[in-house]
Amino acid sequence: MELTFGLVIVTVLGTLAGIAGYFLMRREFKRELEINRRKQEELAQKAYEMTVLKEIGDRIGYSLDAAKIVEIISRSLEQLLSYSTVSSMIYDSEEDKIRFKCNVIETVSQQFINDVKVKMLAAFSEMQQVPVVDLDVDESISGTIVDESGKYPLSSFFNLPITISGRVVGLINVASRNSGLYEGDDTEVLYRIAMQASQAVTKLQEVLENEKSRLSQAVESLSDGLVMVNSKYQLILSNRRISHLLQIVENPKLFDIVNALSGSFDIRTKMEEAYAKEGSLPAQEVAIRDKVFQVFCSRVVDNKGGKPMAIVVLFHDITDAKKLERLRQDFMAMMVHELRAPLTSIKSSVAMINSGDVETNKYLKTIGSTSETMLELVGDLLDVAKLEAGKFDVICNAADLSEVVVERVDSFRPIVQEKRLQINVNIEPDLPKGWFDKVRIKQVLNNLLSNAIKYTDVGEITVSVKQQQVGGVPIDILVSVADTGIGIEEDQIEKLFSRFGQLESGRGNAGLKSSGLGLYITRKIVEASDGKIWVESRGEGSGSTFNFTVPLAQGSHKDVSDTHETIGNFTTEKVAQA
Amino acid sequence: MAKIIIVEDDANLASIYQQKISSGGHEVMVVQDKDAVAQIAAQKPSLVLLDIIMPNISGLDILRELKADPTTAGVPVLLLTNVAEDASIARGLELGAYGYLLKSETTPDAVLSRVSMTLEESAPPKP
Numbered sequence: 001m002e003l004t005f006g007l008v009i010v011t012v013l014g015t016l017a018g019i020a021g022y023f024l025m026r027r028e029f030k031r032e033l034e035i036n037r038r039k040q041e042e043l044a045q046k047a048y049e050m051t052v053l054k055e056i057g058d059r060i061g062y063s064l065d066a067a068k069i070v071e072i073i074s075r076s077l078e079q080l081l082s083y084s085t086v087s088s089m090i091y092d093s094e095e096d097k098i099r100f101k102c103n104v105i106e107t108v109s110q111q112f113i114n115d116v117k118v119k120m121l122a123a124f125s126e127m128q129q130v131p132v133v134d135l136d137v138d139e140s141i142s143g144t145i146v147d148e149s150g151k152y153p154l155s156s157f158f159n160l161p162i163t164i165s166g167r168v169v170g171l172i173n174v175a176s177r178n179s180g181l182y183e184g185d186d187t188e189v190l191y192r193i194a195m196q197a198s199q200a201v202t203k204l205q206e207v208l209e210n211e212k213s214r215l216s217q218a219v220e221s222l223s224d225g226l227v228m229v230n231s232k233y234q235l236i237l238s239n240r241r242i243s244h245l246l247q248i249v250e251n252p253k254l255f256d257i258v259n260a261l262s263g264s265f266d267i268r269t270k271m272e273e274a275y276a277k278e279g280s281l282p283a284q285e286v287a288i289r290d291k292v293f294q295v296f297c298s299r300v301v302d303n304k305g306g307k308p309m310a311i312v313v314l315f316h317d318i319t320d321a322k323k324l325e326r327l328r329q330d331f332m333a334m335m336v337h338e339l340r341a342p343l344t345s346i347k348s349s350v351a352m353i354n355s356g357d358v359e360t361n362k363y364l365k366t367i368g369s370t371s372e373t374m375l376e377l378v379g380d381l382l383d384v385a386k387l388e389a390g391k392f393d394v395i396c397n398a399a400d401l402s403e404v405v406v407e408r409v410d411s412f413r414p415i416v417q418e419k420r421l422q423i424n425v426n427i428e429p430d431l432p433k434g435w436f437d438k439v440r441i442k443q444v445l446n447n448l449l450s451n452a453i454k455y456t457d458v459g460e461i462t463v464s465v466k467q468q469q470v471g472g473v474p475i476d477i478l479v480s481v482a483d484t485g486i487g488i489e490e491d492q493i494e495k496l497f498s499r500f501g502q503l504e505s506g507r508g509n510a511g512l513k514s515s516g517l518g519l520y521i522t523r524k525i526v527e528a529s530d531g532k533i534w535v536e537s538r539g540e541g542s543g544s545t546f547n548f549t550v551p552l553a554q555g556s557h558k559d560v561s562d563t564h565e566t567i568g569n570f571t572t573e574k575v576a577q578a
Numbered sequence: 579m580a581k582i583i584i585v586e587d588d589a590n591l592a593s594i595y596q597q598k599i600s601s602g603g604h605e606v607m608v609v610q611d612k613d614a615v616a617q618i619a620a621q622k623p624s625l626v627l628l629d630i631i632m633p634n635i636s637g638l639d640i641l642r643e644l645k646a647d648p649t650t651a652g653v654p655v656l657l658l659t660n661v662a663e664d665a666s667i668a669r670g671l672e673l674g675a676y677g678y679l680l681k682s683e684t685t686p687d688a689v690l691s692r693v694s695m696t697l698e699e700s701a702p703p704k705p
Contacts, residue, residue, distance in 0.1 A: 337631055340660045344681045345590040351685045352594055375682045393665065 049189055052076055053196055070162050070170040073197055074103070080189065081182070083174045084108050084152070085143075089120045090170040091128070097138050098124070104143030108152050108177055113141060115154040120173050123159045127168045152177035158187050160194050165202045225293075225315035227257055228300070229271060231308065245291065245315055264288050270297045271311045283316075291319045332385040339378045346371040380517040387524050394437045394528040398553035401434040401441070401477055402427045405465055408445040415453055422460035428467055433553040434477050440525045441550070445479075447518040448546045452483040459484030459543070468549065476531070476552055482545040488537040496535060497523040522548075580624035580697050581605045585614040585640065586658060587632040591681065595627065598686040599693055611635040615643045619650050625697055627689075628675075629658045630666055638670055645674045654700040656692065676700065 055076055070088045077086055087102040100120070102113055117137070157175035161168055172194070174182065219226055225242030229235050235254040243250045246260040261267050265286045274281050280298030287293075293315045300310040350368040355361055386392040409425050416423045452461045462482045467474050488496065497519050526533040526548045537544035582604050586592040592608045599606045609617045611632040618626060626644070630637035637657060644650045657670045657678035667678050679692055 337660055340682050341588050341591070344660060345588060345594070347682070348591060348594045348686050351687065352598065379682070395668070 045189070048080075049193065052080060053193055069164075069197065069201060070172060071101070073160075073162065073194060074172045076193075077172075077174060077190070078105075080193075081174070082176065083181075084176045084178075085113065085116060085174075087113075087116050087120060087173040087175070088170055089124055089173070091124075092138075099138045100140070102139075102141045102143075104141065104146065106152075106177065107144055107147045108154075109147045109150045111150055112152060112154045112175070112177065113146070116157065116173055116175050119154075119157060120159060120171055123161075124168075124171050127161055127171070155179035156181040158182045158190075160190055162194055163198050165205055224317070227254075227267075227313045227315075228310055229254065229313075230310050231275070233268070233271060233311075236310065242315060245293070245317060246288065261286075261288060265295065267313060270295070271313065273297070274299050274311050274313075275308055285318070291317060292322045294318050329385065329391075332382070336378050336382040336385075340375060343371045343375045343378070347375065380521060383521045384517050387521070392524065392528065394440055394525065396435050396437050396529055398433045398435055399438055400431075401436065401479070401550055402431050402465055404438060404441055405445060405463060405479065408442060408449060409463055412449050412453060416461065419453060419457070421453065421456060421458075424460060424462045426462065426464040426466075428465060431465060431467060431477065432474060434550040435553045436529050436531075436550050437525075440529070444522045444525050444548065445481075447522045448481040448548075451518065451546075452481050452485065456483040456485030456543075474552060476549045478547060478549050480545050480547040482543065484543040487540045487542045487544050488535065489540050490537070493535055493537070497533070579603055579605065581621060582607070582625045582627065582693065583614075583618055583621060583623040584608045584627045585611060585632070585637065586627070586629045587611060588629075594686055595689055598690050602690045602694060604693070611637075611640065614640045615647075615650075618644060618653065619647065622649075623653060625693060625700070626653055626655045627658055627693070628655050630670065631660065638666060638673060641670060641673050641675060654696055656696060 070090055074086045074088050077083070084106040085102055085104050085108060087100065089101075090099045091097075092099050098121075100117055102116065104113070117139070121137070154175055155177050156179050157173060160172040160174070162170045162172060174190075176182070219237065219239045220241075222239055222241055225245040226237065226239045227235065227242055228237035233254070235252075235257075238252060238257070240250060242248075242257070243252055246252075246257065248256045248260045258267055265284075265288065270281065270284075274297040277299070280296055284295045284297075285292060286295050296312075296314040296316065298312055299308040300312055301307060302309050347368060350364050350371070353364055355364065383392065405427065406425060409423060413423065449461070449463070460483075463480070464482075465477060465479050468476050468478045523533050530551045531549040533546070533548040535544055535546050582599055584592055584595055584599075584606060586595070586608065587610070596606045596608055607617070607621065607623070611629075611634045614628075614635070628637045628640060641655055641657075644653065644655065651674075654676035655674070657667065657675045658681055659667060659678055660681050670678060676696060677692075679689065684692070
């Protein structure tokens, strides 16, 4: 009996312990489950947050526009929580205004919106640490109907500041007519989103800021002065160098620059020209005070549309280069003068001596002709120097070309006879007057005639002058000098009119020395008088014909005497129109 | 027989011209750039041969002074030049030079004939 009782007690106790154990286990299990569920929820929330964040990030893209960022964030909020209105407030520094935007989702009263505004303004003032009430508030409300009855008062709200680079740029407000919302976790998520978004933007801004500072440092360190204006001709960029070059204040206004340039350079008109024209304007030389600048003006176009959006003006200081060029020219002119003076003396002295002795006369003649050659050479050098400096003057007048030709041919007759050659002149009767520089055209004739004589040993030289007509209308006068000399190979013709382009064969055969500059100068003179020059030859040994044209006095040219034509843009690259 | 003044810094050339022109029966004086204006005013020559590039005073400046003074304004001036400096020749002619000759291209004979020609052309009409 006692045993049975004992057994029962043991059984009961065991069962009780089992039951207690079960309940204990169950509680433990439940707690585990609860933790799991919460973790899952948290994870889902995190994932959701991430999705929203990514979306915000994507939408923001590379925008640094605070207004746009605030707008994007406020639009994304919809997915996270419910609300009646979502509003944003941004300070627009350009217009010194506060922009308040309210998007109404559910019907609310006007008072509701006003309350939101007041709350936001208060928070905004707090954050900016300046009272902002006196500034204009630019208000825009969009969305659903506004209730007039005042049935739905503002019951819960929260403000979300958006900061970029530690600066508050705006405020987002979410408000609801239902009370008790936006407490705890919900808002924390939002703060986090706002923080992350602003961090991303801050980083982006830093990168851009760095890029910008690198660019601006490059612009600052330019040795050229730079001015950039936008399409409204407002100054957007100028470097320190421009202030230095123009001797104006640092960080000048556009007015200061225009003012410093006034009288010598109309920058406004140039900008307008550049704005309208594709590419850049040709560089212009401008003298300002004691400096000379080369000014480049070009427009900057939009990457996508190719629309002009800004104009850049560069001032390149060429004062030193100009000085050097001037020095070179002065030196050249001086040297030529110094060489000419003694040579002239020699030549004149020789001309004064008249010795009875044949032998002495022969030597004197050599001295005379040698000094003559040297004088010509020096003259050629001077002409070339002038050509290169763009200072070669051709002063055209209306005059009788045949007179000049006859006079020149006559001056060469003694040499022609000496070489036992023939010289013929064919001048068309009733030749109209030509438009040319007498002195320079004599130089041309001298050169062509002396070449013809130099390179011809047997035969004749024929000079012809005639009018050229197109469809019965006279266009110009053609002068040709034909010889029966050594001729020119076709592949040599190109070189003929270039600097020092005297042909090897010619140099050898003629046994005469010259600089080889003659035809180069000749070409330049003819071209500067609006004529053409070319040569025809049937090859070596069969003679050559040099032709050039002279414009008519009537027609394209005004019959004014002493028109001064300076060949400004003469370059050595110009190719003879052969 | 006329009185001629040569203003020329190159003594060699000046003496050649002096000799040559004297041989044509004229009285020739060579003066330096600094004395030119005073001498011409004092001597009242029939013709002046004036170099342009000189060490102290430019021929063009001398010419300007001569033309500004009514007593010397009427004296014909031939510019002597070594370099065919178009600009200075044009300037000289503008200032009232009678003409110019390129020294390097003019033989002494040609200088003499040019002088005689100029004297004839510029001589006051005889009654």
